[in-house]
Amino acid sequence: MFKGLVGLVTGGASGLGRATVERLVKQGGRVVICDLPTSTGQETAKQLKENVAFVPIDVTSEQDVKNALQTTIDKFGRLDVVVNCAGVATAQRVYNFKKDQPFDLKSFQKTIEVNLIGTFNVIRLAAGLIGKNAPDADGQRGVIVNTASVAAFDGQIGQAAYSASKAGVVGMTLPIARDLAKQGIRVVTIAPGLFRTPMMEMLPEPAIKSLEASVPFPPRLGHPQEFALLVQSIIQNPMLNGETIRLDGSIRMQP
Numbered sequence: 001m002f003k004g005l006v007g008l009v010t011g012g013a014s015g016l017g018r019a020t021v022e023r024l025v026k027q028g029g030r031v032v033i034c035d036l037p038t039s040t041g042q043e044t045a046k047q048l049k050e051n052v053a054f055v056p057i058d059v060t061s062e063q064d065v066k067n068a069l070q071t072t073i074d075k076f077g078r079l080d081v082v083v084n085c086a087g088v089a090t091a092q093r094v095y096n097f098k099k100d101q102p103f104d105l106k107s108f109q110k111t112i113e114v115n116l117i118g119t120f121n122v123i124r125l126a127a128g129l130i131g132k133n134a135p136d137a138d139g140q141r142g143v144i145v146n147t148a149s150v151a152a153f154d155g156q157i158g159q160a161a162y163s164a165s166k167a168g169v170v171g172m173t174l175p176i177a178r179d180l181a182k183q184g185i186r187v188v189t190i191a192p193g194l195f196r197t198p199m200m201e202m203l204p205e206p207a208i209k210s211l212e213a214s215v216p217f218p219p220r221l222g223h224p225q226e227f228a229l230l231v232q233s234i235i236q237n238p239m240l241n242g243e244t245i246r247l248d249g250s251i252r253m254q255p
């Protein structure tokens, strides 16, 4: 189905990103995994064999992302699809009255830096490369998929930084889709609800169980493969553009 397609997945060593890499490869695509040098990207790439390469990067670094794009060209000759999954989760109240301490500004900045600015950094640099593709019969040159969160809409206590970073991703989706429309590059964001990944597993199991029960249907955490299935569908459907799609079993997060 994706024979000849070349993808780049940030955060591709773990969770939602890894499931996306696996699906793209299963469908015949070739993929560059971009993740932190400390991640399991190298092992993941080895397991998935010759159609996958790993480039250690920090999405917030211009030079790292440029290196990853150069490796994509050197190894696979083109770039069709970017999936931005790299992200960090933080939790802190805006003011801790018990400790008489305000939200740590460095932590707020780091969350915005990785989740929002990192996503933008990858988009702005990758767009130039995707724009060099010959258009298909529909005029399309490529697709960019971003990952926000339902926290962009229903931010919980402690999620000021995380929600702001994800709301930024939602907010830039339409203007970037408009910016890139003339080049035939589509931009779509997924806002996942609760998925079982290493990020989620930072929470103790009883907390996960209670979160699962709060999902109307199906009352469970999403499987990363269900996220990857939506990525595939976005790539395949040329009318999806400039939109954020909630993938959340209809959960509306409580305060």
Ligand SMILES: NC(=O)C1=CN([C@@H]2O[C@H](COP(=O)(O)OP(=O)(O)OC[C@H]3O[C@@H](n4cnc5c(N)ncnc54)[C@H](O)[C@@H]3O)[C@@H](O)[C@H]2O)C=CC1
Pocket: 010, 011, 012, 013, 014, 015, 016, 017, 034, 035, 036, 039, 057, 058, 059, 060, 085, 086, 087, 088, 089, 114, 118, 147, 148, 149, 150, 191, 192, 193, 194, 195, 196, 197, 198, 199, 200
């Ligand atoms: N798991 C969930 O329920 C949900 C996850 N999300 C979002 O989905 C995305 C993927 O999350 P998961 O797969 O759950 O988490 P994860 O923790 O399993 O994977 C995130 C990956 O991003 C990488 N990463 C972190 N900072 C990076 C940086 N500066 N440069 C490059 N790579 C970096 C990590 O090394 C890791 O491999 C994140 O953006 C997260 O905020 C959104 C809603 C729900």
Ligand SMILES: C[C@]12CC(=O)[C@H]3[C@@H](CCC4=CC(=O)CC[C@@]43C)[C@@H]1CC[C@@H]2C(=O)C=O
Pocket: 089, 090, 091, 149, 150, 151, 159, 162, 192, 193, 194, 195, 199, 200, 201, 202, 203
């Ligand atoms: C990010 C998200 C919601 C959270 O804030 C938590 C996170 C899992 C790890 C966490 C552990 C904590 O001790 C504090 C909360 C949190 C940072 C959750 C994973 C997915 C959640 C999300 O984005 C939902 O949309």
